Amino acid sequence: MSAYRRYDEVAVGDVYPAEPLTFDVSADVVDGFLSATGNDGSLYRERSGTRRAPSMIASAYLIDLLMARRSPPGGIHAKQSIRFHRPIEVGEKLSIQGTVIEKYIRKERPYVVSSFETRGSDGTLVSSGQVTSIWGKDL
Amino acid sequence: MSPAAHALSSDATQIAVGDTLPMLTRSITQEMINAYAEATGDFNPIHVDPEYSRTGPFGRTIAHGLMTLAFVAQMLNEWSDGRFDACGEIDIAFVGPVFVGDTVEVTGSVEELVARDGETCARIRLVCRAGERQILAGHALQPIENGKS
Numbered sequence: 001m002s003a004y005r006r007y008d009e010v011a012v013g014d015v016y017p018a019e020p021l022t023f024d025v026s027a028d029v030v031d032g033f034l035s036a037t038g039n040d041g042s043l044y045r046e047r048s049g050t051r052r053a054p055s056m057i058a059s060a061y062l063i064d065l066l067m068a069r070r071s072p073p074g075g076i077h078a079k080q081s082i083r084f085h086r087p088i089e090v091g092e093k094l095s096i097q098g099t100v101i102e103k104y105i106r107k108e109r110p111y112v113v114s115s116f117e118t119r120g121s122d123g124t125l126v127s128s129g130q131v132t133s134i135w136g137k138d139l
Numbered sequence: 140m141s142p143a144a145h146a147l148s149s150d151a152t153q154i155a156v157g158d159t160l161p162m163l164t165r166s167i168t169q170e171m172i173n174a175y176a177e178a179t180g181d182f183n184p185i186h187v188d189p190e191y192s193r194t195g196p197f198g199r200t201i202a203h204g205l206m207t208l209a210f211v212a213q214m215l216n217e218w219s220d221g222r223f224d225a226c227g228e229i230d231i232a233f234v235g236p237v238f239v240g241d242t243v244e245v246t247g248s249v250e251e252l253v254a255r256d257g258e259t260c261a262r263i264r265l266v267c268r269a270g271e272r273q274i275l276a277g278h279a280l281q282p283i284e285n286g287k288s
Contacts, residue, residue, distance in 0.1 A: 029178070032174075032177060032178035033178045033179065033209070035174065035178070036171065036174040036175040036177070036178040036179075036206075037165075037175065037178075037206060037209045037210065037213065038165055038171075039209075039213050043216060043221045043224070052221075052224065054209075054212065054213075054216075054224060055212060055223065055224040055225075055227070056205075056208060056209045056212040056213075058205075059179050059181075059203070059205035059206070059208065059209055060178065060179040060180060062205065063179050063180050063181040063205070064180065067180075073183055073184050073185075074183070074184065074185055074191075074195065075183070076185070076196075076204075076233075077203075077204040077205065077233060078232065078233060079231065079232045079233065080204070080205070080208060080229070080230075080231055080233075081228075081229065081230040081231070082228070082229055083227075083228040083280075084223070084224060084225065084226060084227055084228070085226070086225060086226075087224050087225040088224075132232075
């Protein structure tokens with residue numbers, strides 16, 4: 001079996017991964033993200049023993065989530081919606097899961113739309129939204 | 140955007156329609172793209188492999204769309220004193236690629252005041268361009284309190 005899924009193997013209602021994946025909001029991940037995006041991190045310095053993390057660290061956990069779909073390489077991120085429900089802190093462990101809610105062909109390009117939810121270890125909603133991707137070319 | 144969002148009939152805050160948000164500027168290098176790939180684990184070859192990208196739709200590597208979105212979030216946090224991280228919302232389409240050598244400019248303007256789940260929010264039309272090229276199109280929603288974002 002290929003490590004990747006063909007577009008015709010993707011179905012509306014698919015939940016991925018089968019069990020929510022976990023993402024550790026570590027100091028290393030946050031520092032790497034801030035550095036790579038040219039953010040001086042002034043909002044994210046430790047205060048009173050806690051350190052806030054940037055909400056868009058979502059771009060790291062969303063990549064982990066999208067990899068769980070096993071799309072072939074070369075796919076393109078077409079649209080993104082995301083709502084943040086609460087701030088997150090360094091040291092948190094998040095869980096993320098997605099569901100395919102739509103697929104369609106437009107201009108001969110195969111699109112997949114997924115919804116996702118991210119929750120903290122206490123079950124509270126951290127972020128939610130939708131990702132629209134052009135599926136990578138079948139191998 | 141949340142379906143619960145709709146236009147307010149009264150001016151509930153000091154934030155005015157037409158207000159312009161600060162501009163954030165980033166110059167894009169392959170090293171920056173590679174660092175972003177390392178930070179997020181997104182090693183899609185269209186971002187990090189010039190040889191692979193030469194035969195792709197853009198003929199060269201492109202920056203990650205979510206990296207551009209990180210710039211947008213940074214700008215919104217600067218404007219809102221960090222409140223975007225807690226309760227902001229973005230809904231965008233990536234409409235143009237970002238290439239190595241581009242200078243990306245991100246800003247926005249308050250288009251209207253709306254209500255979402257009982258809170259007053261600024262609905263912000265986002266502007267993101269590289270020179271004359273539009274990079275993304277869409278809006279952000281930011282709850283506001285007492286006229287402060």
